Amino acid sequence: MEAKEIIARRVAQELKEGYVVNLGIGLPTMVPRFLPKGVNITLQSENGFLGLGPLEGEPMPGVVNAGGVPCGLAPGAAMFDSATSFALIRGGHVDVTVLGGLQVDEEGSLANWMVPGKMVPGMGGAMDLVSGARKVIVAMEHCTKEGETRILERCSLPLTAKSRVSLVVTELAVFSISHGEFVLLETAPGISVETVREKTGARFAMADKVGEMALA
Amino acid sequence: MEAKEIIARRVAQELKEGYVVNLGIGLPTMVPRFLPKGVNITLQSENGFLGLGPLEGEPMPGVVNAGGVPCGLAPGAAMFDSATSFALIRGGHVDVTVLGGLQVDEEGSLANWMVPGKMVPGMGGAMDLVSGARKVIVAMEHCTKEGETRILERCSLPLTAKSRVSLVVTELAVFSISHGEFVLLETAPGISVETVREKTGARFAMADKVGEMALA
Amino acid sequence: MNKIVQWPEIGPLFRDGMTVMFGGFMGVGTPLGIVAVLRESRVGQLTLIGNDTAMPEAGVGPLVASGQVSRVIVSHIGTNPATGKKMIAGELDVDLVPQGTLIERIRCGGSGLGGVLTPTGVGTVVEEGKTKMAVGGKEYLLELPLRADIAIIKAKRADRAGNLVYERAARNFNPVIAFAADLVIVEVDELVEVGEIDPDMVMTPAALVDKIVLSQGA
Amino acid sequence: MNKIVQWPEIGPLFRDGMTVMFGGFMGVGTPLGIVAVLRESRVGQLTLIGNDTAMPEAGVGPLVASGQVSRVIVSHIGTNPATGKKMIAGELDVDLVPQGTLIERIRCGGSGLGGVLTPTGVGTVVEEGKTKMAVGGKEYLLELPLRADIAIIKAKRADRAGNLVYERAARNFNPVIAFAADLVIVEVDELVEVGEIDPDMVMTPAALVDKIVLSQGA
Numbered sequence: 035m036e037a038k039e040i041i042a043r044r045v046a047q048e049l050k051e052g053y054v055v056n057l058g059i060g061l062p063t064m065v066p067r068f069l070p071k072g073v074n075i076t077l078q079s080e081n082g083f084l085g086l087g088p089l090e091g092e093p094m095p096g097v098v099n100a101g102g103v104p105c106g107l108a109p110g111a112a113m114f115d116s117a118t119s120f121a122l123i124r125g126g127h128v129d130v131t132v133l134g135g136l137q138v139d140e141e142g143s144l145a146n147w148m149v150p151g152k153m154v155p156g157m158g159g160a161m162d163l164v165s166g167a168r169k170v171i172v173a174m175e176h177c178t179k180e181g182e183t184r185i186l187e188r189c190s191l192p193l194t195a196k197s198r199v200s201l202v203v204t205e206l207a208v209f210s211i212s213h214g215e216f217v218l219l220e221t222a223p224g225i226s227v228e229t230v231r232e233k234t235g236a237r238f239a240m241a242d243k244v245g246e247m248a249l250a
Numbered sequence: 251m252e253a254k255e256i257i258a259r260r261v262a263q264e265l266k267e268g269y270v271v272n273l274g275i276g277l278p279t280m281v282p283r284f285l286p287k288g289v290n291i292t293l294q295s296e297n298g299f300l301g302l303g304p305l306e307g308e309p310m311p312g313v314v315n316a317g318g319v320p321c322g323l324a325p326g327a328a329m330f331d332s333a334t335s336f337a338l339i340r341g342g343h344v345d346v347t348v349l350g351g352l353q354v355d356e357e358g359s360l361a362n363w364m365v366p367g368k369m370v371p372g373m374g375g376a377m378d379l380v381s382g383a384r385k386v387i388v389a390m391e392h393c394t395k396e397g398e399t400r401i402l403e404r405c406s407l408p409l410t411a412k413s414r415v416s417l418v419v420t421e422l423a424v425f426s427i428s429h430g431e432f433v434l435l436e437t438a439p440g441i442s443v444e445t446v447r448e449k450t451g452a453r454f455a456m457a458d459k460v461g462e463m464a465l466a
Numbered sequence: 467m468n469k470i471v472q473w474p475e476i477g478p479l480f481r482d483g484m485t486v487m488f489g490g491f492m493g494v495g496t497p498l499g500i501v502a503v504l505r506e507s508r509v510g511q512l513t514l515i516g517n518d519t520a521m522p523e524a525g526v527g528p529l530v531a532s533g534q535v536s537r538v539i540v541s542h543i544g545t546n547p548a549t550g551k552k553m554i555a556g557e558l559d560v561d562l563v564p565q566g567t568l569i570e571r572i573r574c575g576g577s578g579l580g581g582v583l584t585p586t587g588v589g590t591v592v593e594e595g596k597t598k599m600a601v602g603g604k605e606y607l608l609e610l611p612l613r614a615d616i617a618i619i620k621a622k623r624a625d626r627a628g629n630l631v632y633e634r635a636a637r638n639f640n641p642v643i644a645f646a647a648d649l650v651i652v653e654v655d656e657l658v659e660v661g662e663i664d665p666d667m668v669m670t671p672a673a674l675v676d677k678i679v680l681s682q683g684a
Numbered sequence: 685m686n687k688i689v690q691w692p693e694i695g696p697l698f699r700d701g702m703t704v705m706f707g708g709f710m711g712v713g714t715p716l717g718i719v720a721v722l723r724e725s726r727v728g729q730l731t732l733i734g735n736d737t738a739m740p741e742a743g744v745g746p747l748v749a750s751g752q753v754s755r756v757i758v759s760h761i762g763t764n765p766a767t768g769k770k771m772i773a774g775e776l777d778v779d780l781v782p783q784g785t786l787i788e789r790i791r792c793g794g795s796g797l798g799g800v801l802t803p804t805g806v807g808t809v810v811e812e813g814k815t816k817m818a819v820g821g822k823e824y825l826l827e828l829p830l831r832a833d834i835a836i837i838k839a840k841r842a843d844r845a846g847n848l849v850y851e852r853a854a855r856n857f858n859p860v861i862a863f864a865a866d867l868v869i870v871e872v873d874e875l876v877e878v879g880e881i882d883p884d885m886v887m888t889p890a891a892l893v894d895k896i897v898l899s900q901g902a
Contacts, residue, residue: 052467054673076673080783081709082853084671096840096852102710102738102763110627110660112668113852115859115887116709116735117791120784124578124804125645127673143807154771154780155762156736157810162784165804166578196807268685270891292891296565297491298638300889312622312634318492318520318545326845326878328886329634331641331669332491332517333573336566340586340796341863343891359589370553370562371544372518373592378566381586382796412589570797579788580801580817580824599798601828606798610819634884666852667885 035249037175037205040222043068043249044203045132045173049075056080056123056163058133058146059101061173065132070250076108078128080159082119085111100159123159124166131167133160135174135202137189140236142199142211144172145191157194164195176204176233183235185209185216206230208247215239220247251465253391253421256438259284259465260419261348261389265291272296272339272379274349274362275317277389281348286466292324294344296375298335301327316375339375340382347383349376351390351418353405356452358415358427360388361407373410380411392420392449399451401425401432422446424463431455436463469628469678470657476500476679477507479616479649484509487572487614487647488516489640492545493525495632497620497653499681501526504534504618511536515572515614517565517639518542519549533557539612541565564592567609569642575611576645582609617647621670624654625661628675629668637669644674651677687846688875689895694718695725697834697867697895702727705790705832705865706734707858710763711743713850715838715871717899719744722752722836729754733790733832735783735857736760737767751775757830759783782810785827787860793829794863800827835865839888842872843879846893847886855887862892869895 035043038061046068049055056078057063069075077086081100085108093104122128137145144164147157164170177183185202202209207230208220216238221230223246231238251259254277262284265271272294273279282304285291293302297316301324309320338344353361360380363373380386393399401418418425423446424436432454437446439462447454480486486504490496496516504512505528512535519540520527529535531548537559543549552558563571564586574582583606587593597608619640622633630652632640644650652675698704704722708714714734722730723746730753737758738745747753749766755777761767770776781789782804792800801824805811815826837858840851848870850858862868870893 078673079853081712082856083665084673085665094852096712096850096854098710098712098853100709102712102742107665107852110625110629110672111665112629112671112673113665113855114668114671116783116787116856117860119856120787121573121577121645122671122673124784124802125576126578127645153762154768154778156758156760156780157782158736158760158762159783161782161808161810162804165802165806166784193808195804294891295635297494298635299883300891301883310634312494312632312636314492314494314635316491318494318524323634323883326843326847326890327883328847328889329637329883330886330889332565332569332638333642335638336569337791337795337863338889338891340566340584341794342796343863369544370550372540372542372562373564374518374542374544375565377564377590377592378586381584381588382566409590411586574800578803580803580819580822582792582800583798583826585796585798601798604798608801632884637884666850666855 038064040205040249041173041203044208044247045171047248048171048201049073049130053129054078054084054127056128056131056167058160060134062132062134078122080119080123082116083111083113120162123162126166126168128167130169130171131163132171132173133163135172135184137184137186137191138172138199138202139186139189140211140216141214142197143189144194144199145189147194148192150192160194164198170199171201171203172199173203176206183233186235206233209238217241218244220245222247254280256421256465257389257419260424260463261387263464264387264417265289265346269345270294270300270343272344272347272383274376276350278348278350294338296335296339298332299327299329336378339378342382342384344383346385346387347379348387348389349379351388351400353400353402353407354388354415354418355402355405356427356432357430358413359405360410360415361405363410364408366408376410380414386415387417387419388415389419392422399449402451422449425454433457434460436461438463469675470626471677471679473503473679476503476651479651480504480507480509482509483511484616485513485515485614487617487643488514488526489619489638489643490525491517491638493520495620495636495638495640496525497618499653500618500651501528504529505532510534513537515539515612519546521545522548539563541568569639571609571612572642572646575613579611581611584609612646614647616649616651617643619644619650619652621652621654623656623658623663624652624678625658625663627660628672628678629663630670630675631663631667632669641670644670649676650674653679653681655681687893687896688844689897691721691897694721694869694897697869698722698725698727700727701729702834703731703733703832705835705861706732706744707837707856707861708743709735709856711738713838713854713856713858714743715836717871718836718869719746722747723750728752731755733757733830737764739763740766757781759786787857789827789830790860790864793831797829799829802827830864832865834867834869835861837862837868837870839870839872841874841876841881842870842896843876843881845878846890846896847881848888848893849881849885850887859888862888867894868892871897871899873899
């Protein structure tokens with residue numbers, strides 16, 4: 035199974051019936067495909083609506099996701115302006131946001147919006163999402179293409195938000211973050227704790243029982 | 251002519267085509283009856299709409315003015331929530347507010363919301379209206395029932411807002427306020443400057459040409 | 467998730483000492499059925515947050531009269547003599563807040579904002595005890611967020627998911643308080659199926675609504 | 685008051701050095717006809733305020749490409765490489781503002797508020813140079829109002845008075861910027877008579893709208 039699918043499948047297990055969820059671009063948008071049976075969530079889109087659905091048939095005027103790409107509307111969708119959209123986001127009305135990351139550290143800080151001198155796309159809604167969502171899950175590959183770990187004692191890249199991440203899901207492991215330390219909760223099938231340790235740039239505690247990542 | 255009608259007729263002359271106007275309770279609500287021919291204004295109501303009109307026929311559900319009294323909707327009316335209503339008021343989107351007063355002083359400060367130990371109804375939307383409307387006109391009788399002047403060097407009652415009133419219309423006179431002084435612009439038909447001076451508790455300057463109040 | 471509840475389920479949601487935000491302006495837009503349930507429930511020591519205490523027999527007036535309320539945070543009490551009497555008798559704390567400030571404070575509470583700077587109240591008794599700041603040469607008061615345990619809302623129509631539509635000036639505080647409480651209970655005149663309210667016409671999105679009860683007059 | 689204008693009347697409303705707020709999110713909800721007029725008008729040294737610089741051929745992208753813009757205040761530039769190139773070349777100042785903060789700053793500018801406290805950006809580069817305040821034990825940044833000389837808006841429908849309705853996610857920044865500019869120009873797909881839009885369904889009240897022009901595709 036591809037790394038991205040492993041991650042998306044595992045993140046999907048975190049979403050419960052009735053949750054309002056905002057998914058960042060890229061990998062996080064794969065998550066809904068793997069929702070457990072019977073779990074219905076409402077997707078929030080920061081460009082102004084609740085009830086984002088997959089595109090079915092022809093694109094409809096004005097029905098686009100936060101990337102500007104045509105999408106669909108779920109039954110019971112509601113549209114609103116951007117001030118309302120971020121009132122929802124910052125006001126704690128989004129249960130979970132799932133975002134990609136460049137780096138996460140043991141303080142729960144996330145860097146995912148710029149690489150100085152290289153990539154400055156702007157933060158868009160990411161800083162508000164990480165500051166405001168009730169639970170922040172980072173879904174990312176454990177290491178960069180160059181093999182550098184993304185899981186660190188301290189992020190070296192500019193932060194998106196400080197101390198807001200509570201769960202990190204990679205293709206190798208699942209960590210929670212609490213009280214300034216990573217806690218290893220699960221390892222992917224066939225991945226040893228030693229492998230995780232080698233590829234992780236921060237110490238981590240072990241959960242009482244380190245389980246195997248459920249990819250159902 | 252009754253004092254109130256004199257005041258309402260004169261205030262109506264201040265309202266220009268296309269103005270957005272918020273009228274306080276009491277005397278100010280008489281003003282629209284006396285609008286010059288061809289002048290159309292839009293009345294804002296702080297309980298959440300633009301386009302307040304007179305009640306015609308049966309009351310309609312939810313169509314009430316800021317006093318909770320059934321009213322009508324003008325063609326082109328728009329309804330909104332209270333946050334939007336006060337965004338309009340504070341944001342300078344109301345051209346004129348006309349409010350009753352207990353006292354006005356030469357700094358342009360208004361007292362109209364409480365009398366300590368006697369009447370504490372609450373300020374409602376009055377403080378926002380006086381702080382935010384582009385032009386604040388006070389429409390009130392010159393003196394109290396006990397004969398005490400309402401036009402003072404300094405208000406003795408708790409203020410509604412400081413230095414925001416630009417025009418005061420009474421049944422005796424019209425004053426503008428600028429740079430910390432009252433300027434007598436007009437006197438009512440048959441009222442002498444001496445009479446105005448006797449009944450006014452502040453010095454006032456004279457306009458270059460003190461006219462007679464137009465009550466058309 | 468079924469949000470539709472029956473009237474007997476409403477009363478037990480309230481507890482002594484709770485803070486309750488209510489929609490409505492002079493009673494118009496106030497959920498009168500829920501107020502009646504609160505009245506019958508005999509919960510006490512309530513803090514009410516909303517525009518006004520209406521009239522003795524309108525809006526939240528009956529709760530003031532019954533002595534179930536220990537504090538109100540409102541912009542106006544002048545039309546309900548019972549509020550003033552209880553205030554003077556020391557039986558009721560009354561915080562008077564300018565209407566535009568009140569709705570912004572509620573909006574802050576519901577939007578994760580820590581406060582807002584408003585010119586309203588500068589130079590008046592309203593500024594007492596507040597932080598004053600100058601921005602661009604103009605003075606403002608820092609006004610702080612308000613939240614509640616429960617918001618009670620009146621809507622014209624709800625779909626079964628909880629999307630709401632209000633009627634005319636009965637909108638007022640309702641859509642704003644829907645963001646600012648831990649539990650949001652809505653009394654509606656009309657309940658429709660999901661999909662019957664156009665997404666562009668929704669005034670309060672379903673995600674904010676916890677419980678829906680059908681008006682008994684409806 | 686006739687607010688309906690023809691296309692040749694739009695260009696002369698703009699001047700070099702003006703600040704222009706635009707609706708739209710990745711170009712969706714941006715008044716493309718007005719952008720084209722601005723492009724042809726050759727006014728320069730513009731400051732643009734809006735969500736993003738879209739793509740080179742979408743939204744306000746063409747104005748960035750043409751060099752008519754000297755500053756943008758936006759939340760995102762990543763989808764328009766021209767913006768980044770001009771920024772690096774020193775030809776364009778780019779102020780990046782978190783999206784939720786950007787819309788609140790515009791809302792403050794349009795609502796007479798002096799600023800707002802937001803948790804967004806605390807502990808990041810966004811906090812540089814800003815006042816930081818603690819409220820209830822949590823840290824916030826004070827973010828200040830934004831206003832513009834002109835707001836350019838795209839609506840689905842207008843009545844002749846100027847009441848507006850937006851379509852789906854094309855609403856986004858449009859109704860908020862309508863409060864925050866000295867002159868508000870709206871491009872609409874459809875123009876209807878006064879009374880054809882139900883008062884409850886108006887998304888931007890006519891009082892905020894100065895000029896209406898009919899989309900050429902419409």
